[in-house]
Amino acid sequence: MARSSADDMELKRGCEAGILAKGDRDKVVMAMRVAKGRGGWGKAGKLTSRHMAKPRVLAITTKQKGQKTKGFMRVLKYSNGGVLEPAKVYKIKHLHKIEVVQNDPSGCTFLLGFDNLRSQSVAPPQWTMRNKEDRNRLLMCILNICKEHLGSIPKVVGMDVVEMAIWAKENTTTKVTQVTNKDGPVESVVLEAESNVTVEKDLVSQAEEEDIEALLNNYVMAIGEAEAFSERMKRELVALESANVYALMETESVVEEVLQGLEIASICVEDMDEWLGIFNIKLRHMREDIQSIEWRNNRLELQSDSNVALIDELDKLLELLQIPPEYEASLTGGSFDEGNMIKNIEACDWLTIAIKNLEASNLDPIYVKLRAVREKRAEFVLLKCTFVRRASEFLRNYFPGLIDSMLNDKANFSQRGHLQRPDHADMRNKCRTYARLLQHIKSLDKSCMIPLRKAYCHSLNLLIRRESREFSNELRNSSKASKSSTPLFEGPAGANQPASITDSPADAYSKMITVFIPLLVDESSFLAHFMCFEVSTVSQSDANVEATTTSSVTLEASSSIGKTSNNPAELGVLNECLQELLDGIQEDFYALVDWAFKLDPLSCISMHGITDRYLSGQKAEVSGYVQLLLDDLETRITILFSRFVDDACYQIEKYERNVRQIGVVPYIPRFSQLAARMEQYINGSRDLVDQAYTKIVTIMFVILEKIAQVEPKYVDIVLLENYAAFQHSLYDLANVVPTLAKYYHQASEAYEQACSRHINLVIYIHFEKLFQFARRIEELMYNMSPEEIPFQVGMSKVDFRKMLKSSLAGLDKTINAMYRKLQKNMTAEELLPSLWEKCKKEFLDKYATFLKLISKIYPDEKVTSVNEMRDILASL
Structure with a gap:
């Protein structure tokens, strides 16, 4: 039999060292190797692969703390170096x-249940021993510690405690020692195993076990067989019954005394029951009297509480129905001067709250039909109508008067030599005084807001239109811009150069936009908030706009009644008011745009960029009319510039086409001048300019093709010279403008095609026989082999030598004639060197192709090689 791990002293010392490393000084009573699992036993009694056992060491330890001894079960595991280290500790008392x-x-696997585990949902670990002997030794050790130090043992399931005690007796030696205490000497049984493991105080003591054995021996010795034992038990039962009857007869006198005492007690109980009945009747009458008294007291208390509550309710109702005299005076006949507005606002606040409190939804239903309440409600409504009528009449007169005072002051408008920016700050401050009053008028009678809004919009429209008219007129009068002669496409080249411009007309337009667009946006926002429209009044402006805008106008939150929200119906009414407020101002912008276009049509590019930038910055709903104004301005500028572009295209189209063109057409250099100037005017988006480029260049190329067709003999010369001039004039701009770069490449392709056609024509004129012979060979090769071609009519070797002699004789003269042919009718001498180089290269390519073809048909004939031909061309 293998030695038990409980006898391994090295294991015990390793456990003590591991526990000591953690700072604990427990005494190790027993240490055994076990396998830890999680309940994975299958049908065959083997652990499943998912629940493989892990090697562990269970150490039973004790620690002395004062007069008490505590027991622990420590779980130790092996580290990477094979050293035992504590993993978990359990208190045996739990x-x-x-x-x-x-x-x-x-039977070697068992569970230990502890009542202090935090998670009872997780199954406790299962401990598996090597054999039952080790299991019994470990469990007996735990049970003995529980009995000795705790006085009780835990519940044992799955094994018999008596069998465990018998096993412990069989596997241990008994040592009886005398222990002296205050009651005298007491025997203590100590079980000692051969492995020197000591287990004290077994489950059943030695004396108890001897008594049980003696009792069992007595009964075993008396029983011979079942029938004899049955007869004996019957005799003993008869004897016991006889003894019981005799004992009862001896106690007869005692029984009589007891019966007599019971009779006396029953008489007393009957008397007491009679007395209790009498007391119960009296208590019932008393309880009824008390209930009557309490009911009357409750009625009195309820009446008293009701009277107090009624007085409070009447006081509150009277407070609602009473009009303070100071408020009544303000509402019926008070002045609306700025000094009295605080009192008027307080009176409006009280009247609004008073009317709201007397509404049926806010009043107790029992008060709704009271005569006093109905009369007071009618009185409040009459007071409201009187006040709203007076306030509306005052404001309808106040707004025109305020605007008339500003119209009469010439210092508020631009004058000759002085541009005056509109300043409405003082007007708005005066209007803010009555902002809260307008809110109360709307809450009291919404229909009164319509004439007030019309009066305000009509009056302010007169002021804004005059400001814009005077400002626009002064901008045009004070501008130093002179009429620009924009380069178009008629007249001789070099004419129509731009005049010197000291100040662009677009600058005047920019000033107009910079000053008035923020003003109109602020006025729109102020109108929306001041006239109590339920829409958002936040305006967003482009961050890059170079303008000194007026201060953003927002009324104080404390003066607002209710929250604003984007109501579609309100937004529609607001747009109508904005149209009435700003209608007519567009005429001054249109006049400025037309004036700028007459002076310099290219200023439309700058004006379009400025308008587009302001248009993208206006996103607030309250500035919808301003956005429409900018849209109209952008459309008008686009139309004017399109008219200018159409005029330029018309001048290109009407160019004389029936006369032979010599050299570069005039509109190509003029377009480069126009494009350079248009690039200077770009201020923001390029779309307008790119569209103009596309339209003009497309017309230019179409007209150029038609001009070239007037004299078919010189088509390619006209095209290559003009396309080269187009590339040369737009080289710098094409590097930075993608649209022009596209047409630059298109002109480059057309130039190369024209050069190729012209060069091929010149080559075929001077070497016609040579290349006609090559073409004849190519045609014959489609139907016969190369060996058969020399036997055809006109294709013999003799014919080949004659053709070669006539074509290459006087080669230097022929090549000089080619050069002169290229030079003839060319007005752009700077193109001739590159054109001649292309001609030589093309001729050499064609000659090399000819030689490859000849080598297949006449392999023995001696012909000038390509290198020799290249040297001849280089020497000329």
Whole structure:
């Protein structure tokens, strides 16, 4: 039999060292190797792969703390170096169950249940020993510690405690020692195993076990067989019954005394029951009297509380129905001067709250039909109508008067030599005084807001239109810009150069936009908030706009009644008011745009960029009319510039086409001048300019093709010279303008095609026989082999030599004639060197192709090689 790990002293010392490393000084009573699992036993009694056992060491330790001894079960595991280190510790005092796992057929697996585990939902670990001997030794050690130090043992499931005690007796030696205490000497049984493991105080003491054995021996010795034992038990039962009857007869006198005492007690009980009945009747009458008194007291208390509550309610109702005299004076006949507005606002606040409190939804239903309430409600409504009529009449007169005072002051408008920016800050401050009054008028009678809004919009429209008219007129009068002669496409080249411009007309337009667009946006926002429209009044402006805008106008939150929200109906009414407020101002912008276009049509590019930038910055709903104004301005500028572009295209189209063109057409250099100037005017988006480029250049190329067709003999010369001039004039701009770069490449392709056609024509004129002979060979090769071609009519070797002699004789003269042919009719001498180089290269390519063809048909004939031909061309 293998030695038990409980006898391994090295294991015990290793456990003590591991526990000591953690700072604990427990005494190790027993240490055994076990396998830790999680309940994975299958049908065959083996652990499944998912629940493989892990090697562990269980150490039973004790620690002395004062007069008490504490027991622990420590779990130790092996580290990477094979050293034992503590993994977990359990207090034995919390052990409440020991259960042997039934699924394990060997009986070596058991569970230890502790009542202080935090998570009871997780199954406790299962400990598996090598054999039952080790299991019994470990469990007996735990049970003895529980009995000795705790006075009780945990619940044991799956094994018999008596069998465990018998096993402990068989596997240990008994040592009886005398222990002296205050009651005298007492025997203590100590069980000692051969492995020197000591287990004290077994489950059943030695004396108890001897008594049980003696009792069992007596009964065993008396029983011979079942029938004899049955007869004996019957005799003993008869004897016992006889003894009981005799004992009853001896106690007869005692029984009589007891019966007599019971009779006396029953008489007393009957008397007491009679007395209790009498007392119960009296108590019932008393309880009825008390209930009557309490009911009357409750009625009196309820009446008193109701009277107090009624007085409070009447006081509150009277407070609602009473009009303070100071408020009544303000509402019926007070002045609306700025000094009295605080009193008027307080009176409006009180009247609004008073009317709201007397509404049926806010009043107790029992008060709704009271005569006093109905009369007071009618009085409040009459007071409201009187006040709203007076306030509306005052404001309808106040707004025109305020605007008339500003119209009469010439210092508020631009004058000759002085541009005056509109300043409405003082007007708005005066209007803010009555902002809260307008809100109360709307809450009291919404229909009164319509004439007030019309009066305000009509008056302010007169002021804004005059400001814009005077400002626009002064901008045009004070501008130093002179009429620009924009380069178009008629007249001789070099004419129509731009005049010197000291100040662009677009600058005047920019000033107009910079000053008035923020003003109109602020006025729109102020109108929306001041006239109590339920829309958002936040305006967003482009961050890059170079303008000194007026201060953003927002009324104080404390003066607002209710929250604003984007109401579609309100937004529609607001747009109508904005149209009435700003209608007519567009005429001054249109006049400025037309004036700028007449002076310099290219200023439309700058004006379009400025307008587009302001248009993208206006996103607030309250500035919808301003956005429409900018849209109209952008459309008008686009139309004017399109008219200018159409005029330029018309001048290109009407160019004389029936006369032979010599050299570069005039509109190509003029377009480069126009494009350079247009690029200077770009201020923002390029779309307008790119569209103009596309339209003009397309017309230019179409007209150029038509001009070239006037004299078919010189088509390619006209095209290559003009396309080269187009590339040369727009080289710098094409590097930075993608649209022009596209047409630059298009002109480059057309130039190369024209050069190729012209060069091929010149080559075929001077070497016609040579290349006609090559073409004849190519045609014959489609139907016959190269060996058969020399036997055809006109294709013999003799014919080949004659053709070669006539074509290459006087080669230097022929090549000089080619050069002169290229030079003839060319007005752009700077193109001739590159054109001649292309001609030589093309001729050499064609000659090389000719030689490859000849080598297949006449392999023995001697012909000038390509290198020799290249040297000849280089020497000329």
